[in-house]
Amino acid sequence: MDRTLVDFIKVLRTAEVKVSPAETLDAMAALDIVGYDDRQFLKNTLSLVLSKNPEEKEAFDSCFDHFFTFDKFQSNDDEAGSDSSSEFQDQQDDFNPQDGAGEEGREGSGGGQGMGQGSKGEEPTFGEASEDDSLLPQSELGKLLLSDDKTELAIAMAEAGRAVEVNQIVVFTQKGLFTRKMMEHMGLRELQEEISELRKMGGGRQINLADRLKKARDVLREQVRDYVERQFFLHADETGKQLREELLKKVKLSNLEKRNFKDVQDVVFKMAKKLISIHSKRRKTFKRGQLDVRKTLRHNMQYDGMLFDIRWKSSKVDRPKVMAICDVSGSVSNYSRFLLMFLYSLADILPKVRSFAFSSDLGEVTQLFEYSTLEDAIAKTMRDYGAGSTDYGQMLMDFKKMCMDDVNNKTTIIILGDGRNNYGEAKAEILREIYDKCQRLIWLNPEPRMSWTVGDAEMKKYAPSCHQADVCNSLLHLERVVSNLLRSVT
Amino acid sequence: MSIKHEDKLSSVEVIQQHFEEKHYICSLQIATAIFLAYHLEKPILIEGPPGVGKTELAKTTATVLDLPCIRLQCYEGLDESKAIYEWKYGKQLLYTQVLKETLSDILEGAKGLKDSVAKLHEFGDIFFSEDFLEPRPLLKALREEEGCVLLIDEVDKSDHEFESLLLELLSDFQVSIPEIGTIHALPEHKPLVLLTSNNTREISDALKRRCLHLYIPFPDVALERRIIQARVPEIPEKLRNQLVTFIQELREMDLKKLPAISETIDWARTLILLHTEVLDPDLVRQTLNVILKFQEDIESVEAEIQGVTNKALKEN
Numbered sequence: 001m002d003r004t005l006v007d008f009i010k011v012l013r014t015a016e017v018k019v020s021p022a023e024t025l026d027a028m029a030a031l032d033i034v035g036y037d038d039r040q041f042l043k044n045t046l047s048l049v050l051s052k053n054p055e056e057k058e059a060f061d062s063c064f065d066h067f068f069t070f071d072k073f074q075s076n077d078d079e080a081g082s083d084s085s086s087e088f089q090d091q092q093d094d095f096n097p098q099d100g101a102g103e104e105g106r107e108g109s110g111g112g113q114g115m116g117q118g119s120k121g122e123e124p125t126f127g128e129a130s131e132d133d134s135l136l137p138q139s140e141l142g143k144l145l146l147s148d149d150k151t152e153l154a155i156a157m158a159e160a161g162r163a164v165e166v167n168q169i170v171v172f173t174q175k176g177l178f179t180r181k182m183m184e185h186m187g188l189r190e191l192q193e194e195i196s197e198l199r200k201m202g203g204g205r206q207i208n209l210a211d212r213l214k215k216a217r218d219v220l221r222e223q224v225r226d227y228v229e230r231q232f233f234l235h236a237d238e239t240g241k242q243l244r245e246e247l248l249k250k251v252k253l254s255n256l257e258k259r260n261f262k263d264v265q266d267v268v269f270k271m272a273k274k275l276i277s278i279h280s281k282r283r284k285t286f287k288r289g290q291l292d293v294r295k296t297l298r299h300n301m302q303y304d305g306m307l308f309d310i311r312w313k314s315s316k317v318d319r320p321k322v323m324a325i326c327d328v329s330g331s332v333s334n335y336s337r338f339l340l341m342f343l344y345s346l347a348d349i350l351p352k353v354r355s356f357a358f359s360s361d362l363g364e365v366t367q368l369f370e371y372s373t374l375e376d377a378i379a380k381t382m383r384d385y386g387a388g389s390t391d392y393g394q395m396l397m398d399f400k401k402m403c404m405d406d407v408n409n410k411t412t413i414i415i416l417g418d419g420r421n422n423y424g425e426a427k428a429e430i431l432r433e434i435y436d437k438c439q440r441l442i443w444l445n446p447e448p449r450m451s452w453t454v455g456d457a458e459m460k461k462y463a464p465s466c467h468q469a470d471v472c473n474s475l476l477h478l479e480r481v482v483s484n485l486l487r488s489v490t
Numbered sequence: 491m492s493i494k495h496e497d498k499l500s501s502v503e504v505i506q507q508h509f510e511e512k513h514y515i516c517s518l519q520i521a522t523a524i525f526l527a528y529h530l531e532k533p534i535l536i537e538g539p540p541g542v543g544k545t546e547l548a549k550t551t552a553t554v555l556d557l558p559c560i561r562l563q564c565y566e567g568l569d570e571s572k573a574i575y576e577w578k579y580g581k582q583l584l585y586t587q588v589l590k591e592t593l594s595d596i597l598e599g600a601k602g603l604k605d606s607v608a609k610l611h612e613f614g615d616i617f618f619s620e621d622f623l624e625p626r627p628l629l630k631a632l633r634e635e636e637g638c639v640l641l642i643d644e645v646d647k648s649d650h651e652f653e654s655l656l657l658e659l660l661s662d663f664q665v666s667i668p669e670i671g672t673i674h675a676l677p678e679h680k681p682l683v684l685l686t687s688n689n690t691r692e693i694s695d696a697l698k699r700r701c702l703h704l705y706i707p708f709p710d711v712a713l714e715r716r717i718i719q720a721r722v723p724e725i726p727e728k729l730r731n732q733l734v735t736f737i738q739e740l741r742e743m744d745l746k747k748l749p750a751i752s753e754t755i756d757w758a759r760t761l762i763l764l765h766t767e768v769l770d771p772d773l774v775r776q777t778l779n780v781i782l783k784f785q786e787d788i789e790s791v792e793a794e795i796q797g798v799t800n801k802a803l804k805e806n
Contacts (some may be wrong), residue, residue, distance in 0.1 A: 020699055030526055033529045044518055044519050044522040044523075045522055048703060048704060052698040052703040053692075053698075053703070302579035
């Protein structure tokens with residue numbers, strides 16, 4: 001059973017329930033006390049020990065239900081002796097639940113009944129066939145198929161599944177491959193040979209048997225396919241997702257297509273959550289102020305009035321303000337979209353974000369983001385400011401006019417844009433002014449450093465007036481930038 | 491671990507039964523959590539919306555087991571001197587004065603500084619000893635001879651540093667005091683530890699790992715009815731059912747703060763005070779402030795009162 005538990009925990013981990021080895025040990029200790037007799041009790045127990053927040057509990061519930069499907073199988077199989085001993089249950093657990101084979105057996109029984117015993121009336125051909133039992137199949141699989149032993153069949157399938165390592169399945173295109181591999185492992189080839197041999201021999205009985213075997217084989221193939229499918233959902237769906245997410249993190253944001261946006265958004269939220277949990281630990285940063293006489297006296301009373309532990313008036317360092325200025329013209333709009341998404345997903349630890357969008361004229365979009373959902377706000381921003389050719393000079397002038405007064409030594413300003421000014425006036429001196437006034441000025445440029453000075457790009461003029469000028473064209477870059485930002489400001 | 495009323499924790503059903511006697515209706519999950527906490531000797535971290543009975547669970551556990559309930563209310567700035575131990579400074583000062591007076595007796599016959607220091611060392615060093623130790627809740631819980639229920643309430647309100655301070659206690663049932671050493675719980679009488687959290691911030695993984703995690707959601711209709719029956723037995727059955735249906739409907743709505751069980755109980759008591767037999771819209775409107783705690787919630791619900799009340803009346 002330990003092995004089953006470990007398999008189950010592996011499934012949990014792919015479903016993003018974080019389970020540490022210590023918790024695995026706890027689960028085993030709990031199982032010793034609880035036993036396996038009561039399914040609900042077992043589920044509650046494991047849920048208490050293994051899943052540690054509401055989302056994980058939900059994931060746990062569905063995993064548990066998918067993974068431990070054996071009770072259906074049993075209720076179908078031992079209707080007569082339903083008081084099966086728990087020993088038998090354990091035995092079943094050992095091979096069935098982790099491979100979802102229990103359900104398989106049950107589902108198979110629908111089709112299996114027909115081919116084995118021949119349920120009279122429904123399929124007359126089979127009824128006829130089952131009467132002359134004198135001719136028996138020779139191949140292992142053939143015997144198994146016609147033997148009407150669903151348990152055996154399920155076990156064989158589970159064993160085949162384990163032998164071909166079906167739990168390594170990663171993408172859905174592998175389903176066919178694994179189905180074939182499993183069939184082969186179960187002895188498909190011998191069965192095929194037997195069928196064709198029987199055909200060759202001719203004769204009514206032989207043909208009949210060949211037909212029966214062929215039918216049974218097709219049913220089996222269906223079952224195996226179902227089985228692989230289920231395994232795919234159990235093991236691969238999440239793994240595949242993780243694979244895709246890793247890929248999305250690295251891909252250039254401008255290459256993303258619209259259909260990917262939803263996935264990317266999920267990735268952004270996940271990354272943001274990670275950053276929040278890393279940075280939400282508030283550091284106590286104080287500036288030591290003047291001597292606090294009252295506090296000192298009060299505190300030193302316990303030392304008989306001897307003033308040796310001196311208290312100071314302290315002033316807390318304020319949380320920083322972040323202003324994000326995003327170029328939303330065609331070429332860079334995707335980057336802006338995700339930068340904004342990132343910043344607003346961090347609302348918990350970056351409460352004071354003001355955002356501005358421009359292509360030629362600058363406009364503040366903070367309100368939009370506060371009062372509507374993220375997607376709406378981004379869509380509206382793109383609609384309202386996205387048209388027009390970029391003019392960085394105008395943008396800087398607008399910014400100076402609009403909110404230069406709000407910039408102080410606690411403000412971090414992030415400008416996202418390619419610096420391509422359509423040969424307009426650069427107005428780098430205004431940027432310099434902002435640079436002098438703010439705490440930090442970060443310029444993120446989606447283009448590679450090499451092309452920063454090519455054509456109408458003005459980065460050469462802007463870069464010296466930035467505390468930091470970086471290339472930023474994938475989610476990974478964005479994450480790094482935001483993480484650094486948080487490190488410097490919290 | 492063994493405590494006085496071990497038999498009351500022998501199985502999940504027994505636990506449910508005993509808690510019900512104390513008017514606490516617990517679901518299977520809750521009972522399982524208590525059962526495991528006792529048998530695995532692990533703390534329980536209880537999360538859930540406010541007012542679903544997290545703190546109450548700890549208190550009831552204490553009553554059921556007939557053990558003292560030691561409570562530590564967490565807040566920002568809580569530190570070890572308030573949670574674990576403190577020195578009795580006043581007495582320590584007195585002690586030094588007493589020592590000063592008897593100093594000449596102790597040092598009698600000593601020649602030179604070296605000799606005097608040696609003599610002083612011979613004299614018992616009790617300045618930092620248990621005599622001058624003022625135990626705070628956590629230490630008190632460890633030293634409780636019969637065992638106890640230790641409730642660490644709203645652990646999410648405390649600082650990160652305090653969370654780390656708890657780790658030693660939670661995993662090994664011990665605390666370390668630098669001047670004295672490590673104090674262990676009595677192996678036979680470890681405290682039953684329950685932590686509650688309102689999820690105002692994420693509890694660290696280190697702490698979660700050491701605990702069983704119990705999430706108490708809002709109850710479903712049947713459970714809530716039973717709870718009301720247990721808590722407010724004098725309420726007529728019809729009114730109780732209407733009331734529960736009404737509250738359940740409210741929970742479906744988009745409100746700033748959803749009414750929890752404690753609000754349902756308060757409301758039931760209010761309605762009894764007003765000698766209500768049947769729910770009606772006007773009465774609901776007048777007593778809405780018992781279940782809803784924000785003006786904007788009250789305003790948004792007021793428009794719907796008629797409909798929801800009718801539904802509650804029709805179903806029961």
